[in-house]
Amino acid sequence: MKISQKQSVFHNEVLTRFDLYKSLFLTLPFQRVKHTGTVLPFFSTHCEKGVDEHLAPEDIIDSFFGQYEQYVQEEDRLDFLFRIVQYIERQVVLFDAVEDSAFQTVGKADESGVLQSLFQRAQGKPELKKQIVNKLRDFSVRLVLTAHPTQFYPGPVLAIINDLIDALKGNDVPNIQLLLQQLGKTPFINKEKPTPVDEAASLAWFLENVFYKVASEIQSNIDSELEVPTEDVKQLIELGFWPGGDRDGNPNVTAESTKKVASMLRTILFRCYYRDFRLLKRRITFRGTEKYLDLLQDLFYENSFNPSDNPTDETATILENLNGVKDVLNERHGGLFVELVEDLIRKVITFGCHFTTLDIRQDSSILRKTFNYLVERHPDTAIDLEKVVSSEKDKETQIKFSELNLDYGEEADSLVVDTLEVIRLLKDIQRSGSERAAQRFIISNCQQASDILGLVQLFLWSGWKKDALTIDFVPLFETVDDLSRAAQVMRSLYTNEVYAQHVKRRGNKQTIMLGFSDSTKDGGYLMANWSIYKAKIELTAIAREYDVDLVFFDGRGGPPARGGGKTQRFYASMGKEIANEHIQLTIQGQTISSQYGSLDTARYNIEQLLHAGIISEIEQKDGDTLTTKQKEIIDQMAHESHAKFMDLRKHPLFLKYLETLSPLKQLSEVNISSRPVKRNSGKELRLEDLRAISFVTSWSQLKQNIPGFYGVGTALQWAEENNLWSYVKNLYEHSGMFKTIIDNCMMSMTKSNFDITSYMQYDATFGDFWKMLRAEYELTKQYVLKLSNSSVLMEDYPIERASILAREKIVLPLLIIQHYAIRTLLKKELPEEQETAYRKLIARTIYGVVNAGRNLA
Incomplete structure (x- = not known):
């Protein structure tokens, strides 16, 4: 009953509202948008039917166009397919906004507020409160934003998403309609590849619009709940930053770009301070504060709009003057508006003059x-x-x-x-x-x-x-x-x-x-x-x-195949043998926008990590520290899985399959990253040179997600055949680490769909290879369902499962278009102009598919 209730809430709050609001696209004053929106449902249904019948993508597309007389010319067909892609891209944005607007209602209803509930529980238990305070004295969470190329939304689109979230929360239909018009006119792609400084500016949007507000707010709430004196406050939330500093294999990162990014981060921070200071100054108009406010006015303004080429750290000066204002308010003005000063003090303590560690x-x-x-x-x-x-x-x-x-x-x-x-x-x-x-x-x-x-x-x-x-x-x-x-x-x-x-x-x-x-x-x-x-x-x-x-x-970050997934569950289950006094992890790609793209989601995910770090020590579960026998079993299964995966890697068709049938080559043509798809970019492709992101992304575009499950079924089968199944079952039920590994594996598999590529089984070159991949998928599915006592993948996570399936349905036409374009380029000698168009079409579908997969982590 509990699961069905959750599904019902998600259906009403997200799926139904999405269907209602997406109809607004048809009312937009753009004729081509309206026409595309009218035809899209028929095209989507046609694609679904074709996949069910295991048809090749060219058969699906050609049979669709055969129903419409206006799509005879190649140019008309390409134009239509581009418009479908653009339309679905914007549907994905709307779905993101609808889902985020319902976050408090359905997003994580069973887990939200865990940190607050822990603190409330501690109020009546002095010993527990003492444990928490002691833990927090030497504990921190550091989130490090990286420029890895799996984030496709430019800053203006991110801003629209956040404005849409607010409008959707209030069911403000006129404003929603205006924002959708803006969305229809706003480009989703860069005409040129960004520089490392461009990438930094794009990610700085999250620093300025999300982390600046949320980090200090959470810190303030914790200090207040635990009644920690200001002088004893320790910074719990830290930020790290890689764009402009990460030169590993990126030939475009130089000392000059590092210098520019460091300067930009400082300037953006001071503009945040200046905005807050202006609000503070409008309220604090009392005698005795003038000298402090005048100095701060000059300091914030100059650093915001006339930054020096060789600035110095002004943190101590800022705090000295803010504390001077605070003292005057408390001593002479009854503490009026002192909370505004304390809020800015908290931010300055948190971010200093650097904003984030580069x-x-x-x-x-x-x-x-x-x-x-x-x-x-x-x-x-x-x-x-x-x-x-x-x-x-x-x-x-x-x-x-x-x-x-x-x-x-x-x-x-x-x-x-x-x-x-x-x-x-x-x-x-x-x-x-x-x-x-x-x-x-x-x-x-x-x-x-x-x-x-x-x-x-x-x-x-x-x-x-x-x-x-x-x-x-x-x-x-x-x-x-x-x-x-x-x-x-x-x-x-x-x-x-x-x-x-x-x-x-x-x-x-x-x-x-x-x-x-x-x-x-x-x-x-x-x-x-x-x-x-x-x-x-x-x-x-x-x-x-x-x-x-x-x-x-x-x-960690991105999909489970790259270490993402239910990350906080890993940290909550490290056991006594693993140092867990600090949590530091990379946040990358669509994980940034999906988990930290809005105030609600960022607040939730940061609090989850803080809670995981506290709980892992003060309420550690016995099963989280593995016994010698458990380690031996996991080690044996890992080696069985490794052997299976290495057999796949050594297969003569392994890289050729990925190069030929996935959009791997087109990834290098997508203008979202300043770095190449592979190291040694001028040489022949080798697996060791291929960047992991390109590797994982290519498999996810095929909807096969090999890096997220391959070999797991073989390992579980080996355990059963060697009479170790009861041990594995016990591990799943009592080891948070092992359960998270399996649950994340199921997430990868939920986002797989071998039916889309079932036509490959008849391919003279790759047919047997495809069947081998499918066989391991089916074996893994059989065993993870048995291990989790489930009838469907992710049965224990019905909301996330429903979200994934809804997104997969939205982007199915993009995948059919992508595979159609890839196969057209393989089979036909095309005029240069048409070949270029097909390559662009593939690149555009990559955007939509990756953006729709924002709940990969």
Whole structure:
């Protein structure tokens, strides 16, 4: 009954309202829009029928056009298909807005307010309240926004969505109609590829319109609920930022773009402050506050509209004057409007003069290249990193870490120059926004301790001093092999005297990033999840051995195949063997707009992560700490799954299938990202060079979602055949980690639809390969339903399931059009103009399909 009630509410509040409001499209004063909207239902039904009959996309499209005399010419057909795509894109926006407007009613009705309820429960239990307060003294959630190319909505469309949400909440039909008119005229695509600075500006929309308001609001509510004195307040919510700083494989990110982004973030923040300050100043018109307000007026205005080329950190000055205003209000004016000042103080404490920490990321191979270049150019500075790594045996090697200011010359490679320039630039960024403005350097593809130590030396060769090296060096372990070596790498670092001293100066805190995307591509879904979990146990044990405060930074986001899904459930179920004092994760692609695109959704998801971090320690479940036997079983299943996935990867048709039948090639033509689809872009495609996002996106466009389930069915079947099913069942029922892995797998499968590509089974080249993929899907479905005691996938999550199925229905015509265009290009020699048009058509369908999948996480 409970499930059916939820479904009924979702049907009434979302599906029915969507059907009602989408009819407004037909009333828009655009003739072509009206005509397209009239024909679209017939086209959608025709596509659904064709899929049910397992027809090829060209048969579906051609038979549809055969019913209409006006679509004889190729140009007319293409024009119609483009208009269908544009129409559905806007329907997806409307669905997003309708769903978000109903969020409080149906979105997460069974989970919303969990943080508030925990605090209320603590009011009557002093011991529980004390536990929570103690936990929050050394706890934080850091959300790091990345520029990974799976976010297709430009800023103006995001703004329309938020305005639509407000209008829909009030059933303001005239305003809704106006916004839909605006939507009809607003372009969804960029004519040119964005620069890294463009990407940063796009993501800054969320900082300015969502996080600025929500982060300080949540912090204020928590302090108020727990009655924490202002002087004891610790920042719980932190923000990180990758656009302009993440140069891993992105040839367009330079020190200059990093400088521009840092400056832009500072300017946007001060404009937020200035808007708040103007409202505050309109209310506080009392004697005694003038000198403080006048100084703040000048400071906020100048930094907002006349920013200096070399600004300094003004946080202390701002807080001193705001507190001066607060004191005057309390002492002389009965505390009138003091809450406005406290709100701005809270924001300044949270965001300082930097808004968000700008992370720098580069691949270890580039850092090695830079190190070797300087050694060759300055042979007298040569340092044997391998000896330094084993310093516990040879203490003399320690003296070879030198503090010099080495030049790099005009002949240096551009990547070498960028690395050395950004190391120097970090000092300027810290001066303008404090250490919090940019304090982390992430080493991608970190394989050995010398990768970290070499970077430390690069800083010391660039004007930095050991005792003032205000930088955290963050190794990123991502592939299955790198994850297996991670513990040994960190042991080598903790036993190195120079690095151990550096960690001590950094508050004895070490951040380690564990990436998910490439580990899925590398070893499959189950092995990726297990490798990361196992690495966390090993890394925690070593950190505790050396008394290091370990912070895990998780590269999660997007679909479950890239580590997304029900992320908060992972953090709530880490167990005693895994450090979980801080939660840090990447937020990327459509996950940003789906989970943090509006005030309601952002507030909910941040509170969920805070709650998960608190609960994982103070109300930990016994089943969340795995027994030796449970670890052995998961490990065996992971290896069975890995073997199945590796057989797939080694199949001679694996990459050819993806290149030929998916829109992989067209991903490089979509103007949403400044970086290429693959590394070594001028060379022949290799799986190791293919970016995980492109890999996962291509499978999702095929509606096969291989990275999110392949091998799981084989592993579960192996467990049953070896009389281990009762153990696996127990794991699903009692281990939050294992249950989340399986539930996220079911989410990936719910978004799969092999019927759409069933025509491929008859293909002379790829038919057997398609059947192999379908067989593993069916096997996995059989076993996850048995394990979860369900009759349909995601039965325990009826609202999310209904949302996914509704979105899949909306975009089905886009998929048919996309596959039709791909097959047309494969089968026909077309005039150049028509070939270009078909390529653009494929690219446009990619937009709509990805945007509709915003609930991938």
